[in-house]
Amino acid sequence: MDYKHEKLFEEKVFKDPVHRYIHVRDKVIWDVIGTREFQRLRRIRQLGTTYLVFHGAEHSRFQHSLGVYEIVRRIIDDGFSGRTEWNDEERLLTLCAALLHDLGHGPFSHAFEKVFTLDHEKFTQEILTGDTEVNEVLRRVSPDFPEKIADVIGKTYPDKLVVSLISSQIDADRMDYLQRDAYYTGVSYGHFDMERILRVMRPAEEQVVIKFSGMHAVEDYIMSRYQMYWQVYFHPVSRSAEVILMKILHRARHLHTSGYRFQHDPIPFKSFFERTIELEDYISLDESVLLTYFQWWRNEKDEILSDLCDRFLNRRLFQYAEFDPATEYRKIGELESLFKEAGIDPEYYLVTDSSSDLPYDFYRPGEENERVPIYLQTPNGELRELSRSSEIVDAISGKRRTDHKIYFPEDRLAANRDDNPLYDKILRMLKG
Amino acid sequence: MDYKHEKLFEEKVFKDPVHRYIHVRDKVIWDVIGTREFQRLRRIRQLGTTYLVFHGAEHSRFQHSLGVYEIVRRIIDDGFSGRTEWNDEERLLTLCAALLHDLGHGPFSHAFEKVFTLDHEKFTQEILTGDTEVNEVLRRVSPDFPEKIADVIGKTYPDKLVVSLISSQIDADRMDYLQRDAYYTGVSYGHFDMERILRVMRPAEEQVVIKFSGMHAVEDYIMSRYQMYWQVYFHPVSRSAEVILMKILHRARHLHTSGYRFQHDPIPFKSFFERTIELEDYISLDESVLLTYFQWWRNEKDEILSDLCDRFLNRRLFQYAEFDPATEYRKIGELESLFKEAGIDPEYYLVTDSSSDLPYDFYRPGEENERVPIYLQTPNGELRELSRSSEIVDAISGKRRTDHKIYFPEDRLAANRDDNPLYDKILRMLKG
Amino acid sequence: MDYKHEKLFEEKVFKDPVHRYIHVRDKVIWDVIGTREFQRLRRIRQLGTTYLVFHGAEHSRFQHSLGVYEIVRRIIDDGFSGRTEWNDEERLLTLCAALLHDLGHGPFSHAFEKVFTLDHEKFTQEILTGDTEVNEVLRRVSPDFPEKIADVIGKTYPDKLVVSLISSQIDADRMDYLQRDAYYTGVSYGHFDMERILRVMRPAEEQVVIKFSGMHAVEDYIMSRYQMYWQVYFHPVSRSAEVILMKILHRARHLHTSGYRFQHDPIPFKSFFERTIELEDYISLDESVLLTYFQWWRNEKDEILSDLCDRFLNRRLFQYAEFDPATEYRKIGELESLFKEAGIDPEYYLVTDSSSDLPYDFYRPGEENERVPIYLQTPNGELRELSRSSEIVDAISGKRRTDHKIYFPEDRLAANRDDNPLYDKILRMLKG
Amino acid sequence: MDYKHEKLFEEKVFKDPVHRYIHVRDKVIWDVIGTREFQRLRRIRQLGTTYLVFHGAEHSRFQHSLGVYEIVRRIIDDGFSGRTEWNDEERLLTLCAALLHDLGHGPFSHAFEKVFTLDHEKFTQEILTGDTEVNEVLRRVSPDFPEKIADVIGKTYPDKLVVSLISSQIDADRMDYLQRDAYYTGVSYGHFDMERILRVMRPAEEQVVIKFSGMHAVEDYIMSRYQMYWQVYFHPVSRSAEVILMKILHRARHLHTSGYRFQHDPIPFKSFFERTIELEDYISLDESVLLTYFQWWRNEKDEILSDLCDRFLNRRLFQYAEFDPATEYRKIGELESLFKEAGIDPEYYLVTDSSSDLPYDFYRPGEENERVPIYLQTPNGELRELSRSSEIVDAISGKRRTDHKIYFPEDRLAANRDDNPLYDKILRMLKG
Incomplete structure (x- = not known):
C-alpha cells in the first residue's frame, strides 16, 4: 500500500492528562514520532525556566507537540462542519505540521535564541529539509512533502485555512498550550471550553x-x-531565572572568546560561541547538556560564571524592582556606576528586562507583524471581527501592555549592607 | 529568636497541582528547601523511565518531597485528633523528615542502584550528616538534629508514631505519590479520598x-x-527502558574496566566504576549528566554501547515476551546459545526481568522485611488488623504477585529475519 | 424521508457534567425526549432519599437516561470494533432502549414499589406499549417497534448482544450511574476509566x-x-429515610382502608391504596405529589402519620443499631412488647431493614437470577470468566454481603428517658 | 455551658462536591440546619427554571446555603489575616447570616416574586423574627440575636465588614453560587481561584x-x-420557561378572581391570589406544591391554563426572537392586534422579556442601588478601586448590558401556517 495511506494494524494511543488519549492510526505519524529529532523534544521543557516558580511545570515540548496534533486530528477526523472532503495528502500534511511545528526549539528556547541570535523557526525548517531521520520519513510520502510542511509552519503555504489551524490567533497550538500549561502549573486560569470551540469552528x-x-x-x-x-508566562521570578541563564551564556562566550581555559572543554557550545553552527550541533544540544555544563561551570575559577551557575541550579535568583524606562534611564546609569564602584559587574548583575504582550489584535494592514483577527460568522453568513462584538475583547485588543523590571542580587547586597555603605546606598535606590 | 521557632514574615506558598497550595511558615523549612542538595531533586524524575510510556510523567522528586511535607504538615497543624500537643522540635523534626525522606535518590534510582549496588537510604543519611548545605541548616536547630532526622527516615527513631507518618503501609509518602503519579500520568487510578483518611487517622x-x-x-x-x-509502576515498556539503562551502565563499566578509551572521558562515572565514590561524586550526578553522556556514547565506536544509548534516547526499546522461570529455564539457556551463534551478545540483548509486589501485608513476626500492618480502631477502642475486616484487602494481602518478562531486540531480529534463518528461529522461540 | 432515517437539521447537544456533551442527530430520539412520559423523569430523583445524606444527590432520572443513551450512542457510532455494520433500525432500537430503560420508575422507586408491590419494569413496558405519547412516537418507526424496545429492556429480545449493552454486569446503565452518582454526591469513589472500557469492549x-x-x-x-x-447506595441514614417513607405510605393506606377522613382527600393515592391502578394514575404520580401530600399529612390529626411526615420532610430520621437476625430474633420480639407497653406502635417505630449486594457474580446455571458473567477475551480469542483472572474480583465475586439494621426514634426515647424507665430500658437494649 | 459556646461532641461534616467537606462544630449551627424552615430550602431549586436548559442544574438552595456558610467559616476560622480576634457572638452571628441569607426565597423565586409583588428579603426577616423553629433556636443565643441576623442580611447592621462578607461585589454568596452553578450545569465558566482570593482578602x-x-x-x-x-443565568430558553411560569400564575389568579371553579381547589394559592398571605402560607409553599398543581391544572377546562401548564411541565416552551424596544414598539402593538385577530390571547402568548446586568460597578454616590466597589490594597496600604487598575474590569464596569426578547408559541403558529394566512403573517413578522 501507498505509504501515505498506510494504517497501523491497531490504533495506538498515548495516555494524555489533557486530552485523555491521543490517537494514532497513520503509519507516517507513528514513524515521525519515532524519529530522533522528535524524541529530542522530550529533553526540552515546554516552559523553560518556569519550573523554578511553578514546580509542576516540568513538562516537555514532546507532549505539547502530541497535543497539538491531537486537536488538529479531531478537527479533521471528527468532521469539520462545512469543509468539503480533505484530500488524503493534505490531511496528512496538516497533521504533520501540527506535530512538528516546534521541532526546531532549542534548550530554554527564548533565552538561548536571544543570546545567540538564532531563530527556532529557521531550525524547524532546516531539520525538516536537512539530512535527518524525520526528513527521511517524510520524503517517503512525496519528495516535496517536507518542504510543504515547512511552508505550512512558515505560513507561506498557499492554503491559508491549513495554516490558520496551526498558527493564528485561535489555533491548535494555543489551545493545547494554554490547557496543558494550566494543568501542569496547577493554576486555575487556562480553562476554556475547547469542546465547544471545536464545535463552532467553521472553515x-x-x-x-x-x-x-x-x-x-x-x-x-x-x-x-x-x-x-x-x-504564568511573564512571572517575574521565572524571568529572573531567564536573565541569569542568558548571563551565564554571555559570560561563557565572553570567556571562550577571551581565551579562558575551561576545566571542562565546552565542546557542545563552541560552534555557538564561534557562530559556526552545523545542524547536528543544534540537534545535539538539549537542556540536559546545559544543566550538565552548568554544574561543571559552578566549579570554574571564574567567579562570575561560577556564581551565576550556582544561582541558576540552586534557585538563588535575582530579586527585582519595578522601573520606568521613560523616566528612570538616568537612575540606571547612576546605578551602573555605583555597581562598578562597589566591585560588582553591572553587565551581569544589574539587568533590565521587559515583557510585553498584545493579548488579541485586530487587523491593521501595513503594520509589521500584522495578525489575522478572529472572525465571527453571523447566522446570515456575514463575517464580523471579534472585538466589534465582544466588549471584553475590545477592552484589551490592540493594547500592548509592557512590564519593566530591573534584576539584581539583593541577597549579596543585603548580606554586606552593614559593612559597606555603598551596598546600602544601592539597595535604597533600588528598593525605593 | 530561637532558630527552630523562627517564622517567615509572611507565609510562603507553592502552587501545587495535587494539593493546590503548599504552605511554609517555618524559617528552617524554607532554608532547607533552598539548599543545593534539595534543589538537586529537581533533576531527578520521580518515576525514572516511566515518561517513555506515560509522557506526562516528567515530574521530579522535588515536587513529591514538597507534597509529602505538606501532608504531614496538615496532619500536625490541622490537629491530629487525640494527639497531645506536639513538642516544637519534634514537630519540626517530623516535617523535615517528610521533606527530606528521598534526599539520597540517585538518577533513575532503582536501575542505577542495582548496577552499582548502592542504597539510596544510606546516601540520604550521609547527605544529612555529612559536610553539606542541608546539614549546616539542620545543625542550627540543634547539634543532633540531622542525626535524628536520619533516624526517623531509617526507622530507628524511638517514637514509632513519628516514623509511621513518614513510612508505613499508609503514610504521607505513599499518599502523595499515588495521587501525584496519577495526576501526571493522567491515569484514572490513584484517586482515593485523602481528606477523609486524614480525618480518620488516630495516633x-x-x-x-x-x-x-x-x-x-x-x-x-x-x-x-x-x-x-x-x-503504571511495573508497566512492561517502562521496564524495557530500565533494562536498557542498566545494560548501558554495565557496558560502560565493562569498557572502562577493560581499558577502552572513550572519546569523552567519563569523569563523573569513574568513581562509580571503580567503587571509590565520595559524597560529592554522588551529589553531582543527576539525570542531566546521564542523558548528556548517553548522547556522547551514542557516537562511541563500541557498537553495543552506541546501540543501547540510541535505543534509550530515541525510545527504540526492547520488545518482550512472557516466560515462566520455573519451567522455562532451559529455554533461556538455549536462547543464549542461539544469540551467541547469531552474533548478538545475550548478556546485553536477552534480558530477563521480574517485577513483584505485595500490595498489603499483615504482620508476620520473624520474617524478613516484616511490615507493620494497618489497624482499624473500633468504636470501643479495640484495634483490628485491616484484612480481618475488609474482604477486598484480605483477598490481596500477603500475596506476592510476580510478573516475569524476557526482553530482546525484536526490531533487529525481524528486520533480518528473511535473510537469517537463525533470527527467524529465535523469533519463533520467543514469540511462541 | 423515512422517519427512522430522519436527521435533525443541525445536531442538538445537551451540556452534561459527566459526559461533557450529549449528542442527538436522530429525529426519533429528539421526539422521544420531548414526550410527556420522558419529561416526567425530571420529577423523579435518581437516588431516592439519598439527598438527605449527600445533599448534592438531587439529580433526576432524566439526566441519567440521557447519559445511558450517550454511552450507547458512542459505542455504536464511534465504531464498535469488530461488529459488522449496524442495521439502521437495530441501531435506533438500541438507542431507544438505552434512553427509555428507566421510563417506568415511580417516585422514590424502591420504597414505593415495595409498599404497593409494584414492578417498575412492568410499568416501563406498559408505558411503551400503552396509549401514551412515547408509544405514538415509536410506532411511527414501525408498528412493532415499541414492543421490541420493551423486549430489549425486559431482556427477552433475541439479539443478546443488544440486550447486554443495556443490561448486564458491565452495561451502559451502570457505567453512567456510577459516574453520575459519584459526581453529584461528591464522593471520590465511582471513578474508573470508561474511555478505556469503551475501547476494549468487543462484541x-x-x-x-x-x-x-x-x-x-x-x-x-x-x-x-x-x-x-x-x-452511598446502602448508607444507613438514607435507608432510615426510606424506612420512614415506607411507613408513611403504610400508615396512609391503613388510615384510608379503615375509613379515616383525611383533611385533603388523597386522590392521587386512592387507586394505589385500593389496587385499582390505571396507567394514567401511575404516570401522574411523581415526587412532587408525594412531597406535597406529606406537607399536608404533617398537619393531619393522626399522630403517627403527622409525626412520620414531619420526620421525612424535616430530616428528623430514625437512629439505628446493628442487629443479627440469626441470633437476635428474640430480642426483637421483646422490644416489640416493650414498645407496645410504652405506647409506641412498633409497627411504625421499630423497623428492621437489610441491605444486601452481590458485587459481581459468575455464572451459576440453574439458580434464580442467574447473572451473565463478564468475559475477558485473550489474544488468541479464547473467553475467560473475569474472576478466574482477577484475584480482586475473585475475592468478592459470588459473595453476598448483607447488612442488618434496626431503626427507631432514639430522639423521642432519649428526650423522655429520665421520666420513663421503660424508655430507658428500651434504649439500653437497643444501644447495647 | 452557654449555648453560644456549645460545641458538638464530634465535628459533623457534610460531603459537598464544591468544597469537598462542610464542617460544623457549633451546636447552634447544627440546630439551625435542623429546623423546618431551613430544611424547606431543599425543595426550592437554586436556579429556578434553568434545569430545563442545563439538565444538571437540579440543585437546591439548601446546598448553596451550606456552601456560603462554609466559605465564611473558613474566612473566620482559618484566620482572616489582620483582623483582630472575633468576638464569639459576632462570629456566630456572621456564620448564621451566611447560612440563612436565602431563607425567605419562594418557589421559582424571581418569577413568583414578580407575579405576586413579593420580596424574599422581607420574608427572610419575617421567618427569622417570627414564630418559627429557626427563631426559637436563635433566640436561645440571645434575645436580639434573630434581629441582628436580619440586620446583617438586610445590610443595616452597623459593622459593615460583617455585612460585606455576606453581601458585596465579592462576597461568599457569589463565590459559592458561581462555582456551584458551574459544577451542576457542567459549563466551563465559573472557575476562579477561590483559595487565592481567600488568602488575599484583608479586613x-x-x-x-x-x-x-x-x-x-x-x-x-x-x-x-x-x-x-x-x-447560564440569562439563557433565553430558561427565560422562556420563566415567562410561561409567570403566565400560569397570572392566569390562575385571573381565573380565581373571576370566579372560575377549579377541579382541585387551589388552597395553597388562595392567600397569594387574594393578598392575604400569612407567614405559614409562605413557608408551606415550595416547588413541589407548584408542580403538583401544574399537573392538575394541565387537566383543567380552561384552555390557556391547561396549555401553559403542559408547556411548562413537558418543556414545550415558547420560541423567541430579538427585538429592540426603542424602535419596534409599534411592531409589538401590531402583533398584538394580529394575535387577537387570530384568536390567540397576546397577554399570555406574546411576551416581551428583558435581562440586564451590571457585571461590576464602581461607586456612584447618590445613585440608587449604589454598590460598594471592590478595593485593592497596594503594598503601601493605599486603597485603589479595582477598575482603575484592571483594564478588563474597566472595560465592563458600570456598563449595563441588556438583552430584549419576545416570546411566542412558534410551534402552534407553524403547525397551522399553511391553513391560516394570519399565522403565516405573524410568523414572518416575528422571524424577520
Missing part, C-alpha cells in the same frame, strides 16, 4: 472562523490567554 | 491507626496502590 | 466481552461499584 | 479589601461572573 476561504453563537467561548479563551501570560 | 502508641468508619476509604487507597503498581 | 455472539488487556480497567469498575454500594 | 474598616497582588484572581472572578450571567 472560511482564508481561515477558520467562529459561529456567532460561540462568541462567549472564544471570549473565555482570550481571557484565559491573557491571564496565563501575566500570571 | 496510637506505636503507630497511626484508622477509625473504623474510615475502612472503605482505606480500602480505596489500597486498591489505588494495587492498580498503580500494575498499571 | 461476541451473545454479549459484550472485554479485551484481555483491559482487565484492570474492569477491575477498577467493579471496585468502584462495590464502594458506591456500601458508601 | 478594612468598612469592608473586605483585596491585597494588590491578588488582582488577577479577582479579575478572573469578575469574568467568571460575567460569563455565567450571559451563558
Whole structure:
C-alpha cells in the first residue's frame, strides 16, 4: 500500500492528562514520532525556566507537540462542519505540521535564541529539509512533502485555512498550550471550553472562523490567554531565572572568546560561541547538556560564571524592582556606576528586562507583524471581527501592555549592607 | 529568636497541582528547601523511565518531597485528633523528615542502584550528616538534629508514631505519590479520598491507626496502590527502558574496566566504576549528566554501547515476551546459545526481568522485611488488623504477585529475519 | 424521508457534567425526549432519599437516561470494533432502549414499589406499549417497534448482544450511574476509566466481552461499584429515610382502608391504596405529589402519620443499631412488647431493614437470577470468566454481603428517658 | 455551658462536591440546619427554571446555603489575616447570616416574586423574627440575636465588614453560587481561584479589601461572573420557561378572581391570589406544591391554563426572537392586534422579556442601588478601586448590558401556517 495511506494494524494511543488519549492510526505519524529529532523534544521543557516558580511545570515540548496534533486530528477526523472532503495528502500534511511545528526549539528556547541570535523557526525548517531521520520519513510520502510542511509552519503555504489551524490567533497550538500549561502549573486560569470551540469552528476561504453563537467561548479563551501570560508566562521570578541563564551564556562566550581555559572543554557550545553552527550541533544540544555544563561551570575559577551557575541550579535568583524606562534611564546609569564602584559587574548583575504582550489584535494592514483577527460568522453568513462584538475583547485588543523590571542580587547586597555603605546606598535606590 | 521557632514574615506558598497550595511558615523549612542538595531533586524524575510510556510523567522528586511535607504538615497543624500537643522540635523534626525522606535518590534510582549496588537510604543519611548545605541548616536547630532526622527516615527513631507518618503501609509518602503519579500520568487510578483518611487517622502508641468508619476509604487507597503498581509502576515498556539503562551502565563499566578509551572521558562515572565514590561524586550526578553522556556514547565506536544509548534516547526499546522461570529455564539457556551463534551478545540483548509486589501485608513476626500492618480502631477502642475486616484487602494481602518478562531486540531480529534463518528461529522461540 | 432515517437539521447537544456533551442527530430520539412520559423523569430523583445524606444527590432520572443513551450512542457510532455494520433500525432500537430503560420508575422507586408491590419494569413496558405519547412516537418507526424496545429492556429480545449493552454486569446503565452518582454526591469513589472500557469492549455472539488487556480497567469498575454500594447506595441514614417513607405510605393506606377522613382527600393515592391502578394514575404520580401530600399529612390529626411526615420532610430520621437476625430474633420480639407497653406502635417505630449486594457474580446455571458473567477475551480469542483472572474480583465475586439494621426514634426515647424507665430500658437494649 | 459556646461532641461534616467537606462544630449551627424552615430550602431549586436548559442544574438552595456558610467559616476560622480576634457572638452571628441569607426565597423565586409583588428579603426577616423553629433556636443565643441576623442580611447592621462578607461585589454568596452553578450545569465558566482570593482578602474598616497582588484572581472572578450571567443565568430558553411560569400564575389568579371553579381547589394559592398571605402560607409553599398543581391544572377546562401548564411541565416552551424596544414598539402593538385577530390571547402568548446586568460597578454616590466597589490594597496600604487598575474590569464596569426578547408559541403558529394566512403573517413578522 501507498505509504501515505498506510494504517497501523491497531490504533495506538498515548495516555494524555489533557486530552485523555491521543490517537494514532497513520503509519507516517507513528514513524515521525519515532524519529530522533522528535524524541529530542522530550529533553526540552515546554516552559523553560518556569519550573523554578511553578514546580509542576516540568513538562516537555514532546507532549505539547502530541497535543497539538491531537486537536488538529479531531478537527479533521471528527468532521469539520462545512469543509468539503480533505484530500488524503493534505490531511496528512496538516497533521504533520501540527506535530512538528516546534521541532526546531532549542534548550530554554527564548533565552538561548536571544543570546545567540538564532531563530527556532529557521531550525524547524532546516531539520525538516536537512539530512535527518524525520526528513527521511517524510520524503517517503512525496519528495516535496517536507518542504510543504515547512511552508505550512512558515505560513507561506498557499492554503491559508491549513495554516490558520496551526498558527493564528485561535489555533491548535494555543489551545493545547494554554490547557496543558494550566494543568501542569496547577493554576486555575487556562480553562476554556475547547469542546465547544471545536464545535463552532467553521472553515472560511482564508481561515477558520467562529459561529456567532460561540462568541462567549472564544471570549473565555482570550481571557484565559491573557491571564496565563501575566500570571504564568511573564512571572517575574521565572524571568529572573531567564536573565541569569542568558548571563551565564554571555559570560561563557565572553570567556571562550577571551581565551579562558575551561576545566571542562565546552565542546557542545563552541560552534555557538564561534557562530559556526552545523545542524547536528543544534540537534545535539538539549537542556540536559546545559544543566550538565552548568554544574561543571559552578566549579570554574571564574567567579562570575561560577556564581551565576550556582544561582541558576540552586534557585538563588535575582530579586527585582519595578522601573520606568521613560523616566528612570538616568537612575540606571547612576546605578551602573555605583555597581562598578562597589566591585560588582553591572553587565551581569544589574539587568533590565521587559515583557510585553498584545493579548488579541485586530487587523491593521501595513503594520509589521500584522495578525489575522478572529472572525465571527453571523447566522446570515456575514463575517464580523471579534472585538466589534465582544466588549471584553475590545477592552484589551490592540493594547500592548509592557512590564519593566530591573534584576539584581539583593541577597549579596543585603548580606554586606552593614559593612559597606555603598551596598546600602544601592539597595535604597533600588528598593525605593 | 530561637532558630527552630523562627517564622517567615509572611507565609510562603507553592502552587501545587495535587494539593493546590503548599504552605511554609517555618524559617528552617524554607532554608532547607533552598539548599543545593534539595534543589538537586529537581533533576531527578520521580518515576525514572516511566515518561517513555506515560509522557506526562516528567515530574521530579522535588515536587513529591514538597507534597509529602505538606501532608504531614496538615496532619500536625490541622490537629491530629487525640494527639497531645506536639513538642516544637519534634514537630519540626517530623516535617523535615517528610521533606527530606528521598534526599539520597540517585538518577533513575532503582536501575542505577542495582548496577552499582548502592542504597539510596544510606546516601540520604550521609547527605544529612555529612559536610553539606542541608546539614549546616539542620545543625542550627540543634547539634543532633540531622542525626535524628536520619533516624526517623531509617526507622530507628524511638517514637514509632513519628516514623509511621513518614513510612508505613499508609503514610504521607505513599499518599502523595499515588495521587501525584496519577495526576501526571493522567491515569484514572490513584484517586482515593485523602481528606477523609486524614480525618480518620488516630495516633496510637506505636503507630497511626484508622477509625473504623474510615475502612472503605482505606480500602480505596489500597486498591489505588494495587492498580498503580500494575498499571503504571511495573508497566512492561517502562521496564524495557530500565533494562536498557542498566545494560548501558554495565557496558560502560565493562569498557572502562577493560581499558577502552572513550572519546569523552567519563569523569563523573569513574568513581562509580571503580567503587571509590565520595559524597560529592554522588551529589553531582543527576539525570542531566546521564542523558548528556548517553548522547556522547551514542557516537562511541563500541557498537553495543552506541546501540543501547540510541535505543534509550530515541525510545527504540526492547520488545518482550512472557516466560515462566520455573519451567522455562532451559529455554533461556538455549536462547543464549542461539544469540551467541547469531552474533548478538545475550548478556546485553536477552534480558530477563521480574517485577513483584505485595500490595498489603499483615504482620508476620520473624520474617524478613516484616511490615507493620494497618489497624482499624473500633468504636470501643479495640484495634483490628485491616484484612480481618475488609474482604477486598484480605483477598490481596500477603500475596506476592510476580510478573516475569524476557526482553530482546525484536526490531533487529525481524528486520533480518528473511535473510537469517537463525533470527527467524529465535523469533519463533520467543514469540511462541 | 423515512422517519427512522430522519436527521435533525443541525445536531442538538445537551451540556452534561459527566459526559461533557450529549449528542442527538436522530429525529426519533429528539421526539422521544420531548414526550410527556420522558419529561416526567425530571420529577423523579435518581437516588431516592439519598439527598438527605449527600445533599448534592438531587439529580433526576432524566439526566441519567440521557447519559445511558450517550454511552450507547458512542459505542455504536464511534465504531464498535469488530461488529459488522449496524442495521439502521437495530441501531435506533438500541438507542431507544438505552434512553427509555428507566421510563417506568415511580417516585422514590424502591420504597414505593415495595409498599404497593409494584414492578417498575412492568410499568416501563406498559408505558411503551400503552396509549401514551412515547408509544405514538415509536410506532411511527414501525408498528412493532415499541414492543421490541420493551423486549430489549425486559431482556427477552433475541439479539443478546443488544440486550447486554443495556443490561448486564458491565452495561451502559451502570457505567453512567456510577459516574453520575459519584459526581453529584461528591464522593471520590465511582471513578474508573470508561474511555478505556469503551475501547476494549468487543462484541461476541451473545454479549459484550472485554479485551484481555483491559482487565484492570474492569477491575477498577467493579471496585468502584462495590464502594458506591456500601458508601452511598446502602448508607444507613438514607435507608432510615426510606424506612420512614415506607411507613408513611403504610400508615396512609391503613388510615384510608379503615375509613379515616383525611383533611385533603388523597386522590392521587386512592387507586394505589385500593389496587385499582390505571396507567394514567401511575404516570401522574411523581415526587412532587408525594412531597406535597406529606406537607399536608404533617398537619393531619393522626399522630403517627403527622409525626412520620414531619420526620421525612424535616430530616428528623430514625437512629439505628446493628442487629443479627440469626441470633437476635428474640430480642426483637421483646422490644416489640416493650414498645407496645410504652405506647409506641412498633409497627411504625421499630423497623428492621437489610441491605444486601452481590458485587459481581459468575455464572451459576440453574439458580434464580442467574447473572451473565463478564468475559475477558485473550489474544488468541479464547473467553475467560473475569474472576478466574482477577484475584480482586475473585475475592468478592459470588459473595453476598448483607447488612442488618434496626431503626427507631432514639430522639423521642432519649428526650423522655429520665421520666420513663421503660424508655430507658428500651434504649439500653437497643444501644447495647 | 452557654449555648453560644456549645460545641458538638464530634465535628459533623457534610460531603459537598464544591468544597469537598462542610464542617460544623457549633451546636447552634447544627440546630439551625435542623429546623423546618431551613430544611424547606431543599425543595426550592437554586436556579429556578434553568434545569430545563442545563439538565444538571437540579440543585437546591439548601446546598448553596451550606456552601456560603462554609466559605465564611473558613474566612473566620482559618484566620482572616489582620483582623483582630472575633468576638464569639459576632462570629456566630456572621456564620448564621451566611447560612440563612436565602431563607425567605419562594418557589421559582424571581418569577413568583414578580407575579405576586413579593420580596424574599422581607420574608427572610419575617421567618427569622417570627414564630418559627429557626427563631426559637436563635433566640436561645440571645434575645436580639434573630434581629441582628436580619440586620446583617438586610445590610443595616452597623459593622459593615460583617455585612460585606455576606453581601458585596465579592462576597461568599457569589463565590459559592458561581462555582456551584458551574459544577451542576457542567459549563466551563465559573472557575476562579477561590483559595487565592481567600488568602488575599484583608479586613478594612468598612469592608473586605483585596491585597494588590491578588488582582488577577479577582479579575478572573469578575469574568467568571460575567460569563455565567450571559451563558447560564440569562439563557433565553430558561427565560422562556420563566415567562410561561409567570403566565400560569397570572392566569390562575385571573381565573380565581373571576370566579372560575377549579377541579382541585387551589388552597395553597388562595392567600397569594387574594393578598392575604400569612407567614405559614409562605413557608408551606415550595416547588413541589407548584408542580403538583401544574399537573392538575394541565387537566383543567380552561384552555390557556391547561396549555401553559403542559408547556411548562413537558418543556414545550415558547420560541423567541430579538427585538429592540426603542424602535419596534409599534411592531409589538401590531402583533398584538394580529394575535387577537387570530384568536390567540397576546397577554399570555406574546411576551416581551428583558435581562440586564451590571457585571461590576464602581461607586456612584447618590445613585440608587449604589454598590460598594471592590478595593485593592497596594503594598503601601493605599486603597485603589479595582477598575482603575484592571483594564478588563474597566472595560465592563458600570456598563449595563441588556438583552430584549419576545416570546411566542412558534410551534402552534407553524403547525397551522399553511391553513391560516394570519399565522403565516405573524410568523414572518416575528422571524424577520
